Amino acid sequence: MKKIIYTVFYTLGALLLFQACAEDDSALVTGEPDSVVNNDPEGSPLRGLSESWNGHDEDVLRQYFDVSAAVYYDPEVDRSIEWPFSFFSDSWAYVVENYGTYGQNSLLYVVGHGEADKSSFFKTHFEEDAENRSLIDHPITASSPTGAAIDEPAALMAKVVEHSSNGVHKSPAEAIWQDKFTEIFTYDLYLKLGLESEAERVKAEFLETSVDFPKADTYWFRDWFLPIYENYNGSVTLSNFFKVLSTHYPINDTDYAKDMTLGELVHFFSGATGADLEPLALEAFGFDDQNQQELLIARGRFPNLNYPFVPASELIDVTSEGLATIEVSKDNNGGPTAAEGSLKLIDNITEGNNKFLTGGFPQEFYMQQNFEFPVVVNRYSLTSGNDVPGRDLKDWKLLGSKDGVEFEELHSVSDETFASRNLTKNYEFENSTAYRHYRIVVEANNGDGNLQLSEWRLLNLKLITFGPQDITDFANTSVSRENRNGATSNEASFRVTDGDTSTKFLLFNFNNPEWIQQEFQNPQRVTQYSLTSANDAPGRDPVEWTLSGSNDGTTFTEIDSRSGQSWSSRGQTRTFLFTNETSYKYYRLEILANGGDGLFQLAEWRLFAE
Known part of the structure; x- marks a missing residue:
């Protein structure tokens, strides 16, 4: 040993x-x-x-x-x-x-x-x-x-x-298995200590032991734990289960935030083994319709567990739901509202002669959808116009931007052809970043002096999620006072919601209270948030604060407050849960005190909504 x-x-x-x-x-x-x-x-x-x-x-x-x-x-x-x-x-x-x-x-x-x-x-x-x-x-x-x-x-x-x-404190799985983990733990312990006769004794006993949870005549050791132990690397999988749990399951400060469902238990053990254990659960527990729904929800809520499964998803028309506006570098001669003006690009009509048309091609041309709030796009569709194929798009790039100035390339297409008129083609690419501006830069059409397009839709294939989800990327962030070097500096306020815990928002001459605010396009019901300590002196960390919500940006209702808080290390993320039944468009974090330093710092503030 x-x-x-x-x-x-x-x-x-x-x-x-x-x-x-x-x-x-x-x-x-x-x-x-x-x-x-x-x-x-x-x-x-x-x-x-x-x-x-x-x-x-x-x-x-x-x-x-x-x-x-x-x-x-x-x-x-x-x-x-x-x-x-x-x-x-x-x-x-x-x-x-x-x-x-x-x-x-x-x-x-x-x-x-x-x-x-x-x-x-x-x-x-x-x-x-x-x-x-x-x-x-x-x-x-x-x-x-x-x-x-x-x-x-x-x-x-x-x-x-x-x-x-x-x-992490407490056992969210205990509500499901009660004392049954002790059986596989004991059997494994005796084997590892070289107590073979004791291991065989308890194995024989546990194999014959049945209970009435989650249903009558359930043999936890025989039908669940032992097959996992014997087929998936023994005690390593037992340890992996708790590691996966501590990495992905909701935690409130140092405690697990809630009890597991049976579907969640199966999902997390699947993540620990690297294999889909749903068939084993069907044999061990019966796994009725309610349990199947629990597993579906678990896969939607915790989609990053490492085993093969297909999470439920939905296709969102971002152009419609995000209330996009359109701009082009050169519009139809009749203007955007003309019969073939740029508004036709996003009117969701793809039939007949409904289209956008502009002349003087080839030329430098782009079309751009703008949103008031950031949105995620990972797909888009283009529909060819009703007229000459030479007017169709051939080469282009799709770009994304958060500020309308700096753009990042997300996707590109070369030598495209549309085999028929009013034909819709779909394009997919990997992206999880929310942008406020999406621009297609047309580099070539198929040879005509005019450019035409019937429709351009931005789409997002989104996992169906359950439980609190991080919505911070969809907010506009503002503060009571900006970093002294300006809103675009290395330690400006946008850093506190940039998703990077190695950056931070820094304020000189901290004068409590100071506030940070997230604004959303539509009201959101937030039930938890996280704060990440920044890299420098702990005296700059927040110690006391309130979280408030508002639907007009003027009248705020306090929904959570904390005092006497501290961080044990730099770059530590702490999660805070609270009860909230009201959806708000504005969430304001008001810092009432820091650790005594003349400066205030915070690496990240994330909001999670139901």
Whole structure:
């Protein structure tokens, strides 16, 4: 078993470590360890603890410790019982190796009681009543590590893992599987510790164990966990599940924000294995229509999990929904409202002689759709006019811009032909950036002196999403006061919503309150937001603020407030959830205090709407 030895123990020397452990084995007349002379290495767990949690109020004394576990006994535990020392040390060393770290030093505290009917429970490093320790508390009465003597603490260790892996508190899956994760955890643990007979014992027991959730006669171990374990890389997949969960599932500060549905559980385990587990779920759980809908919603809400599936999507006509306006570099001689003026380009009529026509070609020509608010486009269609094919577009580029000045190329076409009149052709390209201006630059037509086009539609094939989605890219951002170097400078206000956490908005001479505002084309019901600390001095970070909503930009209603906030590192993103049943067009973040510096900074502010 691989053991992790901390640097502090190396620096003090192996001799001192062994001496400290040996001291715990010495005893006074009472049979309790000698705690008169404290020669423990610096940072060692306390020699004694006074319980003040879960109705326990006993004083317990340390019997053993190393870099993985510290074992404590109450006065009733038989001091000749020493098997817990190596069992918990080896067990927790494996947990840390496979599942990751838990708290500052990943030490497991084990509190043993000599009364067989003493209640058992676990604590995580998130809980202050146990002084932020990973801790299990249970009876230790058996003379050997077999059967129930190790099954109960193994299940408690599983709960610590389930409720505190990857730096996130609580278990959203517990609402679905209840205590069933403890079974596969225990089986895997015994195998990894070389306890083959114990592993076979619990396997036989778990294979025959059925429960009535999520439906009657459900065999979680036999039909779900064991097939995943045996077919998808064993404990690696168990660890991956918690990693994928911590990366993608909603988190409110340090806690998971909600319980999972069965469809979400299947989706996230699929992400952990890299395979679609829906067929396995059908066999294990029945997976009725409601569960199928839950899976569909999960795939729409969390589309970035790494396994093959086709998320539901919808095609949006951005030209119509975004209320586009049209401009061209050279209009019809009769103007935009003429029978063949530029307004015909986006009137959504593709039949007959309805078209845009301009003369004097070849020439430098562009047509451009403009939007009041940014929109995402990843498709477009062009419909040929009713007349001479030589007037059709042949070579062109599609460009996007946020400000109407700087354009980026998104797509290009060469040597295009339209085989018939009023023929619509569709073009696709990769793009997830929202722009306010989309421009087609026509570089050549098919040889005529005139240019014609019946219709130009901008489209977006959008995943159907459920739950809070990031809507920041569709907002116009404004502030109470701009960076002193101007609105286009490297640390100007637009940086706070540019999607790049390595940039920031910086204000000199911070004079609270200061505000940042996002404005949307249509009201949005926001239920969470995130703030990312910037790269520089923590004293510039926001500490106290309010979030308010408005539909006229004048009268605001406070919908969330925070105080005493801090960031543990630079570039850290923290998410804040709140209850809101009202849709607003304007959302204003008002900074009431920072960390005491004369400057204010924020790398990113994102809004998420239902």
